[in-house]
Amino acid sequence: xxxxxxxxxxxxxxLDKTNPSGVHIGNETYITSGAIIFTHDFARGIHADTYIGKxxxxxxNAIIMxxxxxxxxxxxxxxxxxxxxVPSNCIVAGNPARIVKENIQTKKFGQxxxx
Numbered sequence: 233x234x235x236x237x238x239x240x241x242x243x244x245x246x247l248d249k250t251n252p253s254g255v256h257i258g259n260e261t262y263i264t265s266g267a268i269i270f271t272h273d274f275a276r277g278i279h280a281d282t283y284i285g286k287x288x289x290x291x292x293n294a295i296i297m298x299x300x301x302x303x304x305x306x307x308x309x310x311x312x313x314x315x316x317x318v319p320s321n322c323i324v325a326g327n328p329a330r331i332v333k334e335n336i337q338t339k340k341f342g343q344x345x346x347x
Contacts, residue, residue, distance in 0.1 A: 251279040258286035262341035266293035289342025305338040
């Protein structure tokens with residue numbers, strides 16, 4: 233797994249061990265309890281890298297599907313299911329996750345920076 237030393241992962245988060253080399257997590261990113269990061273899809277027979285950028289926040293019980301790229305400064309709402317790539321500087325939420333706010337900035341561990 234490629235996890236930045238400054239990233240934080242809660243005890244209850246689950247990182248896919250079927251394809252561990254496919255997990256990539258950037259600097260100052262926080263993965264909360266219950267979040268799942270997939271790097272494989274058994275039904276489709278896929279093993280793909282999943283990238284999470286820097287200063288992101290992945291909410292509780294969010295699911296990131298395999299092969300997804302999440303940009304920098306992104307907040308993923310709790311319980312969201314991310315099925316498509318997410319551009320930098322936005323907030324996504326829902327099932328499937330959709331952009332609810334754009335042009336945001338985050339601080340360390342994905343905290344929203346109210347400029």
